[in-house]
Amino acid sequence: MPELVFFSGTMDCGKSTLALQIEHNRSTRGLQGMIFTRDDRAGEGKLSSRLGLVTDAVEAAEGFDFYAYLVAHLSKGGRCDYVIADEAQFLAPEQIDQLARVVDDLDLDVFAFGITTDFRSKLFPGSQRLVELADRVEVLQVEALCWCGARATHNARTVGGVMVVEGAQVVVGDVNQAAGEVGYEVLCRRHHRRRMTAASARAAALSPDVLPVEHEDAARGTAAPTRT
Numbered sequence: 001m002p003e004l005v006f007f008s009g010t011m012d013c014g015k016s017t018l019a020l021q022i023e024h025n026r027s028t029r030g031l032q033g034m035i036f037t038r039d040d041r042a043g044e045g046k047l048s049s050r051l052g053l054v055t056d057a058v059e060a061a062e063g064f065d066f067y068a069y070l071v072a073h074l075s076k077g078g079r080c081d082y083v084i085a086d087e088a089q090f091l092a093p094e095q096i097d098q099l100a101r102v103v104d105d106l107d108l109d110v111f112a113f114g115i116t117t118d119f120r121s122k123l124f125p126g127s128q129r130l131v132e133l134a135d136r137v138e139v140l141q142v143e144a145l146c147w148c149g150a151r152a153t154h155n156a157r158t159v160g161g162v163m164v165v166e167g168a169q170v171v172v173g174d175v176n177q178a179a180g181e182v183g184y185e186v187l188c189r190r191h192h193r194r195r196m197t198a199a200s201a202r203a204a205a206l207s208p209d210v211l212p213v214e215h216e217d218a219a220r221g222t223a224a225p226t227r228t
């Protein structure tokens with residue numbers, strides 16, 4: 001039975017790598033996939049992974065109709081055995097409905113890859129629709145880590161390492177950006193809530209405020225316990 005599967009996780013957890021592996025394993029067995037993406041960092045019509053692999057893809061821009069595109073391709077005698085859609089968080093809810101229709105009416109497996117929430121920990125509309133419609137939501141096994149070592153579950157947007165909470169939902173970018181540039185960092189929920197990035201944690205650790213100078217109250221044993 002064909003399925004709509006949503007492979008979901010934070011940024012930098014290996015989603016595009018897995019998309020390329022699925023494509024590789026199937027194409028080496030003679031199957032032919034149709035690969036779609038939207039606004040990949042490597043440029044228009046590309047699906048790229050940080051491991052250095054990149055492949056051509058059909059750019060599914062705003063207004064693109066997945067169902068109509070595939071029906072046109074098949075009716076011209078083209079072949080398609082499965083569908084991959086990367087950066088699926090950027091798709092409109094109607095486009096996710098089209099992908100579900102591809103599964104149900106064209107009998108094709110659809111593998112969608114994307115981040116679930118944005119830098120404010122709000123669902124992307126495309127990801128919300130995927131959670132609503134997918135036969136399965138799969139969380140990637142190799143977890144990305146927060147600077148504290150906990151599993152990273154949230155995406156932060158940063159400017160010079162400092163977390164920002166205002167701005168457009170979509171700003172294409174990457175982790176480990178140079179100082180001053182808009183970038184992203186994956187964090188655990190605790191540190192996302194506290195807006196504590198690796199850079200701000202480092203700065204706090206160096207601050208004289210947190211040097212281990214014993215406070216008078218602490219010495220008397222009356223100070224309230226604190227936790228970072």
Ligand SMILES: Nc1ncnc2c1ncn2[C@@H]1O[C@H](COP(=O)(O)OP(=O)(O)O)[C@@H](O)[C@H]1O
Pocket residue numbers: 009010011012013014015016017018048049050051142144
């Ligand atoms: N130099 C490297 N050596 C080994 N693994 C790497 C290296 N660089 C990146 N990776 C792996 O690639 C993952 C990112 O893969 P990618 O497919 O680009 O992520 P996503 O699409 O989820 O943003 C990292 O979490 C890491 O596991």
Ligand SMILES: Cc1cn([C@H]2C[C@H](O)[C@@H](COP(=O)(O)O)O2)c(=O)[nH]c1=O
Pocket residue numbers: 010011012015016039041114115117118119120155156157169170171172173174184
């Ligand atoms: C959190 C967040 C991310 N983005 C952008 C940044 C990247 O271009 C992609 C995610 O790509 P990845 O392959 O999963 O690393 O999404 C955004 O536009 N808005 C956000 O809030």
